[in-house]
Amino acid sequence: MEKHWHDACGVFGIYNHGEAANLTYLGLHSVQHRGQESAGIVVSDGRRMRSHLGMGLVHDIFDHETLAKLPGVHAIGHVRYSTSGSSELKNAQPFFVDTVHGPIAFAHNGNLVNAAELRRRLEEQGSIFQGTTDTEVIAHLYARSKEDKLIERLIDALRRVRGAYSLVMLVEKRLVAVRDPHGFRPLVLGKVKDSYVVASETCALDLIEGEFLREIEPGEMLMISSKGLESLRPFPPVEPRHCIFEHIYFARPDSVVFGQSVYNVREAFGRELAREHPVEADVVVPVPDSGIVAALGFSEESGIPFAMGLIRNHYVGRTFIEPEQSIRHFGVRLKLNGVRGVLQGRRVVVVDDSIVRGTTSQKIVKMIREAGAREVHMRISSPPTCFPCYFGIDTPTRTELIASSHSVEEINRYLTSDSLGYLSREGLRKATANGPYVYCDACFTGDYPVPREDPPGPPSC
Amino acid sequence: MEKHWHDACGVFGIYNHGEAANLTYLGLHSVQHRGQESAGIVVSDGRRMRSHLGMGLVHDIFDHETLAKLPGVHAIGHVRYSTSGSSELKNAQPFFVDTVHGPIAFAHNGNLVNAAELRRRLEEQGSIFQGTTDTEVIAHLYARSKEDKLIERLIDALRRVRGAYSLVMLVEKRLVAVRDPHGFRPLVLGKVKDSYVVASETCALDLIEGEFLREIEPGEMLMISSKGLESLRPFPPVEPRHCIFEHIYFARPDSVVFGQSVYNVREAFGRELAREHPVEADVVVPVPDSGIVAALGFSEESGIPFAMGLIRNHYVGRTFIEPEQSIRHFGVRLKLNGVRGVLQGRRVVVVDDSIVRGTTSQKIVKMIREAGAREVHMRISSPPTCFPCYFGIDTPTRTELIASSHSVEEINRYLTSDSLGYLSREGLRKATANGPYVYCDACFTGDYPVPREDPPGPPSC
Amino acid sequence: MEKHWHDACGVFGIYNHGEAANLTYLGLHSVQHRGQESAGIVVSDGRRMRSHLGMGLVHDIFDHETLAKLPGVHAIGHVRYSTSGSSELKNAQPFFVDTVHGPIAFAHNGNLVNAAELRRRLEEQGSIFQGTTDTEVIAHLYARSKEDKLIERLIDALRRVRGAYSLVMLVEKRLVAVRDPHGFRPLVLGKVKDSYVVASETCALDLIEGEFLREIEPGEMLMISSKGLESLRPFPPVEPRHCIFEHIYFARPDSVVFGQSVYNVREAFGRELAREHPVEADVVVPVPDSGIVAALGFSEESGIPFAMGLIRNHYVGRTFIEPEQSIRHFGVRLKLNGVRGVLQGRRVVVVDDSIVRGTTSQKIVKMIREAGAREVHMRISSPPTCFPCYFGIDTPTRTELIASSHSVEEINRYLTSDSLGYLSREGLRKATANGPYVYCDACFTGDYPVPREDPPGPPSC
């Protein structure tokens, strides 16, 4: 189920390709699931940089005409998460400005834990801010750096920030890709013929028939220029801490993220979940689309047949309204409907990736019962999310997370399910096990790899 | 895979409800999969009728403001199929006109086989036509009828037409629902509290928490008025001939259509397919979304594990463009991507509902091989489609249907698959077996229940 | 002052020109003052006809792309008047339909006095109506005619209608222009190189650098085809009755209408007005733009200096809103403002073309006084409008016309002006005098050349 509980943005960049804007458009389309609020592309023809940004989906913002006005051979692009509140064009990215070093554009996926503090200090030094993104903070730090060289200025800026950042930066003739030392968010390097490509997920490479070379590594700064690739390691090494929620929910199953197939990891979550919380049942039903792969793993391990007992209506777009006068609140019914032919008279295991507030899950349980299910057993392919994420965006506060203040049994009662089982942290570790555990799972443990410095504040990307 | 090879429209109607327009909006959202080109709602407050129609998706056409301008207690709505060519606002429905008998609105799902002939005759008598829909023909026949009573006029009109029609009609104080004698297209009757509802599929009742009462029967004309329901059988009885493609592809799996759960029938197709065309393989992969349920049936019967080896990008909307200069044609890649973690090194059974021209299927085979599959076995959950449909819309001509001129083995070579198996007509019959076979399957057999009278012509609904 | 009290539509047609749609676009732009609600163009390439219509101004509806989709060598176009109420796309013109005789398009400026009656009869014969225009009535009559030839069918249809019509009709290879026997509305014939052009006003010829040949004469039916011009006189001759309001208000001053320069006639109105209602004053001020030319005539004749003492804000468009919460109603202030440097301490003669309800004029008097005028003398370049117009559109009912129930002295008191003078019918006659009086001035006299048959009804064009 889509949750918007901590979302992610998506980035894309391409160097030295005759159709840079077109391929960026396609790349953004591939990572559209990472953000639907706004999108933008900045191109460079080696001398002049141009941009086009807008609110909405990539295919609503760009058409033949707008793409034709973006000539150039290098480009970066960005898609931003979707929430109702703070959505404004001035927060759209790439963030594109003039500095003393010339025009520069930044596309950023992540969240800084000291952005508010840095912003305050920058404002004290006379900086002005038009939006509320962390990206604007990074741009100011870069512009204020006294270093001579672009790469030194960027290092200077990034040494001041703490938190999660997978960042792509474009100047006239160079493209830089950086990942924070912990490597919270994914960022991969690929190639389309002779052109280097960077993207949030490998599925963006697949669409443009590119080759996946490798991940940008945690703490790596990769400069792409006419000289080719130049890799730097400007930060002291720390242990990697990849966001486990990329595997649980964010990334597309057809992507390879943090060295592993998202599909395979997600399926393994389901298998572990079946081992940990077995139940006598007739059918395993996913909450589509996010619960499908884990549900398949659960079915496989448990031997209980898998069925698509909930059908998703994919036509719920940004502009869908709930009729005003209506006394009922339709909510999840607008998106999902139970299949009586699958559910009637059955003992149903329903698999979802996580529970945030619990309200949606409660409605799903009710919907499955209304379709005739005899029993409804809820299985969640991740541990209880008890702590807000400081490295993603749009985090509910702790009090909004039902698991922060309720036991599993209490949640089960709230959902009105017959049983409820969460995957354990141990199960999570096993499922991802290919060596030491390299994930940030602070949302389950409260054990943040980087301490929060800012007070809770506005969302960012 | 979406094919637009013969599509369907969707209709909805509600009588005597304080939020008639709002519920119609929701009902149309539920049947949005039946048509994405245009949509419209006509309401009546018992005296005055009002309409709003537009191009695009229901949620793009209607918002709080437009719905607020549709006061009334009775309403009908329509969604129209999507093709690029003949899409025009003047073909949007409901078709709403003034006649000597007052204002009247028609929403129609189907296709007449003598529409062109009727149109010619009506034009000879001086009628003028603004659009190209069959609905306009029905409206003219109704307006020209000399009968005194509304219901007699409608009978008079419908006795002149031949073909498929599931029709909903609204006048100031009455709503009429009719299904053609063969019952080609579905149409159901439900209830929301005290208000009667008609809809193309039961999933529309589910969303508004309505109760499914029964189907409007083939040849039945149901008048809903302040006196309640009145059912008429004005046509000589004939054998039912339901469109088998509703079960194969059109209808939503969560609907009950022609008395059977679409999900269950579609799953049975998959099981029969596995029996008819077994293959040694490692994984069964559906072409999403239309192939999923049949693939589950195939997996169940064959014991070969099911996996979502193709991931669908749901953000491909009407406005999505393929960048102009690009030398490559992206086509199905924009919608689907293979999951290497599922496909690599595997012998893959890929299940789709049908093949039209073969070009898309060919690209899917290629995509699966590129993701590392060792073998690709294509299985189709319906027989070869060799004949155009005269009762649906937007039918390719016979020459465009690859199966009309190629053997299965030739098609297999064209697709570059390792093997290809279609469900037999026998298997189809078995899977739907609940008594005598009541389906129209002329697209497989050329055995049309109603002979075509018109020359091939413009699309309609 | 713009009054919308009886407005006019504008038509344009061109035969055999390589840029038919482009020139029609320009022609409609030239007659945009005759209608701002909707516009449309229908083209024919000799075989196929295509259309594009929309709501709003010509330049908002058409762009390079839409014009490029209108290939063809013959075209007609239409602009429709603007009111808030009944504005709907389905009333936009040209009215373009299929008939037994093939596709046909009509663009019409005028009003029939027996449209409702004809519509009732047509509906009784089974015709259906989608909009509320008189044009649709004419199209039905044409389609129902049993005559063999196009021109005979059109004659047949027009013999049944009574009222005002300046009509342009396009079929695949022919263009027909007709004016009703009285010649209420203007229609002219011109030439651009070898291509014939028809238009509501000569200013449309000026823009496209066309040559003004002559008026289509009252009762003339002119067929333009590959054989050249063919002129018919199918109606019994009657006395011409040109709408005097074309000279008073509708037509652009740079047009020649009914054989006379609008500018010169309007100026003569002002001179007569000065003779009839002299006043001691310091300055003559027009209500822009419609009062300017008459005010110049008044100034010339009276010797009182002319000044632009009221400035018009031309940025008041269709979408201009009056802020909601505001306690004041801004009305005419949004359009006009007084020039203190002109008005302060002066005795002002303010010249307008007509008074409808009196509310606007009252505000103008107040505005002039607030700008410091010592005296305000209102002079109107036409007689009191006491009767609604049946031959135009959007007519206020009689009770809304202040002059229908108030004496000049009473109106003067209502306006709070120091004096009020209307041009007499005698003066009107003198100013237009070039032979016998050929005008319809029923709005002043109630002496309608064609009796009204329909009850008051919906607006048309």
Next chain:
Amino acid sequence: MEKHWHDACGVFGIYNHGEAANLTYLGLHSVQHRGQESAGIVVSDGRRMRSHLGMGLVHDIFDHETLAKLPGVHAIGHVRYSTSGSSELKNAQPFFVDTVHGPIAFAHNGNLVNAAELRRRLEEQGSIFQGTTDTEVIAHLYARSKEDKLIERLIDALRRVRGAYSLVMLVEKRLVAVRDPHGFRPLVLGKVKDSYVVASETCALDLIEGEFLREIEPGEMLMISSKGLESLRPFPPVEPRHCIFEHIYFARPDSVVFGQSVYNVREAFGRELAREHPVEADVVVPVPDSGIVAALGFSEESGIPFAMGLIRNHYVGRTFIEPEQSIRHFGVRLKLNGVRGVLQGRRVVVVDDSIVRGTTSQKIVKMIREAGAREVHMRISSPPTCFPCYFGIDTPTRTELIASSHSVEEINRYLTSDSLGYLSREGLRKATANGPYVYCDACFTGDYPVPREDPPGPPSC
């Protein structure tokens, strides 16, 4: 004739009014003639500030809904000039940012002569720029000021800039209005009941029924707060240098600008012009709308009758296109048309306010001759514009100004007019004579009150 040769922006501000956004909307509508590219409003409710900006006309950008989302009691607004090239949303104003001192918004009309130099220095200190307006420079200077108090910071910032600025600034609870020491651009103070208002022109006060109190004086900084008005004179006094083009072309004739009625001054230009360049002629015709008032003065002085011999089509909007394939370039014909009834056989004096490149004037001469004029005498109500303006915006370079390289006689030959006369600088002085000459007329003389420091660069406001 509209020239876009040096345009102006418009500003508006209101303090302490319950409908601040609504009145600002109306105020911007009144100064819409000063800029049609973009518009914006920023409001403050005393604690929180909100903004809405967009491209296009005020009434296209704002509607009931957007205004309702701008609650607050203080507001400022801005309209920006219109050119095709550099038009971008990020240059729209008010410029609204967060600083260490809190949120602040600037609306600015003018042009700095050292903006590029300041921008370079600010960038060197690490500032980043998103747009190309001078306003962004002022905002940075303000944000970087070390002064404690808002007013001191603003003084600190403005002491660094040189050039023309009429600036309105809004913070949570205060509104500041400043005019540069020379007072290049107008800025007036008014009152609506108890609320202070500032605006570019007095016509904005008229619309909202406000009272004109006085001009903000050159070099004055006026702070409006809960304490009332506070006036400061932070700059060394210099001689006033009001832009003479406000009287010649920019300002609306119903405004009082620089202490004089624009109408009266413009009329005086015409009278002086008649004295300096008398001619035997039959009619004086203005180029509408900008030449009307001067033409009236010319007519009055010369005794030659005035007539509206050129009619303007006001429907030429931003989106108007010239059909692509057309071999002719329509240009000024789309806007103007000659009145044959006025011009035929006449000796015509045509009065315009200025000549920039000469191409438009040449077409006007041709148009008048084609309408039958025997002689065409061009009279210009200002001296030859030989020098670009550094204090306005969108200035053509010197080489584009025909008068910079051609004598009056050469220009006359180029225009193909029978004679050409420009108002002399002496005449200009006489016409504006109410004491010493207080105008900047560098565009005629090259005698810039403030030396240009920047190289020619991008347009600003």
